[in-house]
Structure formats: C-alpha cells, structure tokens
Amino acid sequence: MSFSANAVTLTGARLEKTVAFLNGSGLRYEGGADFTVQITDEYGDILGTGSLCGNVLKYIAISPALRGEGGAVQIVSALVSEAYRRGITGLFLFTKPSNVDLFRGVGFFPIVETADACLMENSRNGIDRWLTTLQKGSGVQGAVVMNCNPFTIGHQYLIKTAAEQVDTLHVFVVSEDRSEFPFADRLEMVKRGTAGISNIIIHPSGMYMISHATFPTYFLKESADANTVNATLDATLFGKRIACKLGITRRFVGTEPFCEVTRRYNACLKQVLPPLGVEVIEIPRIGGISASRARELLKQGTRKELAGMLPESTLKYIEEEMKCVRL
C-alpha cells in the first residue's frame, strides 16, 4: 500500500471529520493543534491523523486498515520533522500503553505509564538529565508545586509552614506560560516573597510537573469537565521519577475550597503518592485568600483591599516592575 502523510488545516469540515475519527479511536479533541498531518483515502476520508501541540505529539490515531503498514511511523516522522524545522527538539508524546512499542521504534522512550496512558519523550534519559541540573537538598525533604498567579499571602504561608516541617523544601514554580502573569514574573515574585526563608530551593517546574504534557486539563480550568480531569499521570510521574531521585518524601498542598480541578488534583496526589513513599500533607488555607480573587481586585480593587491578599513584596513588584501589564 502506498500512502503519504500530508499537512492539513483543522477547520470546518476537516475539523469535524477529525474529531469524529478521533472519537472513533477513543480520543477526545481538546484543541491546541498547531500542525496536523493526515493520511487520507481517495475520497478524503481519514485513515490516520496526528498533531503537534507545542512540543507534544497528540491526537495520533490510525484506522485498522492501515495498522502494521507503517502509517503511524509516517505520521510521527512528519510531525517530528516539522517540530525540528520549527526549532523544537525536546518532544513529548502522549499515547495508550498498548502503543508504546510502536513509538519506541521512532525514537520515543516511556517516562511514565499508568493504567490508561503513557507519556513518552524523544530522549532516553531526558528527565534524569533535567533532574541532575537541579540544586540538591538534604535531610528530610519536601516539595510544593505552585503556579503563583500572582504570589499571595496564602502561597507565602504555605511555603513558610511547609518549610518548618522539613530540612529542605523544594518550591517548584509552574513554568508553563499560560497564566495572566508570565513565568518570569511569577518566579521573581516567589523569590522576593520568600527571601527570609533559608531552607528552600526554588526551581522552575519544567516539562515534568503540571505542564501541558503531564496535565493538560490544568490549563483548561475554566472549560474542563471535572470528570475528565486525569491527574494520575502527573502524580505518578512525580512519585516514580522525581521524588525518589531528589529524595523528596513529603508533598505539601493547600486545601482547595474553590477550584474543582485543583481539588481533584489534590485528591489524586493523596491516592497515588503514599504507596510510592511520598506523604501528602494538606495545609489549611488562610480564609478568603486566593490568587483568582487577587486578580479580580487588581482589575478593580483598592490597594488596601489588595494588601489583605498580596504580600508587600508582590504589590511592590507589580507596581514597580510590571507597570506595563494590564490585567
């Protein structure tokens, strides 16, 4: 059989056909495809499809007729070439565990596998190489992973309280730039707001924690159907590949009264991490403090109201360094 994978634009009828084809393969289209290639028959019906979403290969499905004919290899090969052409070289791929062998043949290696999903990357030790670049702690070590959009009194309290319970606290600030406050600013606000705490190490969370590869629904908070939130992969990855390598035995989270996605994420961490040797400690949140409320106040609140929500360091940072930012 001869066929080729061609670039298509996912709009109108083509998008509808693609969504239907993916549904037929048990995949849900959640948007975000930057580049898509498809193998089609002479009527334009889809025999195979795959997309590039940033540096993640997603929505890869092949009709049964094409399996074993190299269709998936063609699609992945076309996506990888395009990614390299765009200068994106660290690639991730999301698939079902049953397809792992297929993608190994095109240079992808499993990072972590759960009952229904596997995350792969195009480097055998990518995650371990990344871990070696992180500053190490000592003694009893804990971790928090937070977005800090922006850094509030609540975040400050969580870090301070957690730091008192361990020798080293690793603070991972979500690297993904999908929030109102850019990563560089969030990182700086965390640094300034925790300057007095000596036993913490602040890291960017990178691709392996709460990223669009490990936990895409986190970034679809507003639109996500809570039942589809699958944080197991992210939690398992943290337990199996990160915590043990860094010597982290405690993961701290804040109680979550508002956001359903975060609440489910916390519940998932509690289920997945303890068997992997990581205790999950929930720290009660200070009443009424939330980053989303702070963002509202930044639009139409007074400085006094904000001062009850944000530490002085964050207020100063927003006023002095981010003058141009309109929220």
Add this chain to the structure above:
Amino acid sequence: MEIISTGVAGTMESSDIIVRIEPKDTEGIELTLESAVMQQYGKQIKKVIVETLEGLGVTRAYVDAVDKGALDCTVAARTLAAAYRGAQSTDFVWDGGAEK
C-alpha cells in the same frame, strides 16, 4: 568542536537515520541508538557515530539516534551535519571532493 545547542539532521524515512546532538557539561559522548537492525549492525552504527564525532574533536555530547537502516556513509553524513548544527558552525571541512 564544542556542541553549544541542539543539532538535528536526518529523517525517519527508510534507509536514513535521524541524529540529535545536545550539549553535555561533562567529558564523554553519551549515545543512545534505536535501530530496526540493532542486532545486526547496532555496534557498527555506534562506532561510525563515535568515530565521526572524534574526527571533529567533539568530546562532550549527548547523542540520540534513530536508525531506519542507513548505510555507514549516511550515518557519518547525518552525524557530521548534526554536530555542525549543534556547534553552530559553518566552517565545514569536507574530506571527500578535491584530489590532493
């Protein structure tokens, strides 16, 4: 030659090889190879890649290669191209071409 950024060359088409080279802080070349003919030619392919890099004076690099049955000359050519790209160098020294 020093690898200062990620360099990629090649494709996943049959009879080709795709070589990705990345900077490494410590001495040594750390190579991973995925090949359809690993059992038959795995050692030979690795040898060609390592010797090609040695010829360029590359001593520190991570190299990931996915081979689809490339001949030695293709393996060497793709490795060379990836290394030059990773070193951001266009200072090519070809060893074929002109007769001495």
